[in-house]
Amino acid sequence: MSKVALVTGATRGIGKQIALTLAKEGYNIAVNYRTENDDLVGLKKKIEHNDVKCLLVKGDISNFEDCENITKEIIKEFEKIDVLVNNAGITKDMLLMRMKKDDFEQVIDVNLVGTFNVTRNVIPYMMKAHEGRIINISSVVGVAGNAGQTNYSASKAGIIGFTKSLAKEVGSRNILVNAVAPGFIQTDMTAVLKEEVKEEIAKSIPLKKMGTAQDVANVVKFLASEESSYITGQVIHIDGGMVM
């Protein structure tokens, strides 16, 4: 029976690349999305081109009830969830002096509470199955901090604490929980930056370039696979050496 992977926020950027990469490995894919768009049908087709099934599941991960429904829909269709990739995330950057409470709360609600909401609903099925992989997308700024991102850094640091604690809770059930910390990756999230700013950041990275969504997807693929079966509670940086 094919393995099943749920990727949250899989319509664009890193999440989409993870979904396509796992599909190539033979996983049936549940694509969680928040916003309807015309590309969803195309993405489903692209995933199913690999001879696997794709279920599109709508839901806002910051809403616990949505996450209950997302999980139920997937279990109804596939009967199990082997791999959960908590990818969906947002930024609302601003120096703390000018940051609104709403902007702080929204980022925590999606990135950190959202990770809890999805995981809390999925984990009973992994516990029952005595196996599972959870891969949380953190960030290097959750490790090193970044001016203008107190909300985002706090959410991503929270994800690291969440990952390590959960890894200790569920290791005896053969559920492996890891985080990846991408650095500066080419997606819509970073496309908002001015070209000069991107060039400056790239210069400061030992590998002298931005990463791609595929760079992140490759590590997620490894963490979902049998090759990583003795790794849990870790944070793997995918950052060209940006933070070391």
Ligand code: NAP
């Ligand atoms: P992106 O291009 O902005 O895509 C984010 C995805 O998350 C979109 O599909 C978005 O859906 C979805 N999403 C946002 N809020 C959601 C919610 N409440 N419920 C469900 N889905 C939601 O971002 P990305 O660059 O691919 O980032 C993916 C992950 O990697 C994020 O967790 C991000 O923090 C992390 N990361 C990115 C970088 C980077 O340099 N790009 C670096 C480190 C970490 P909509 O289309 O509906 O908005």
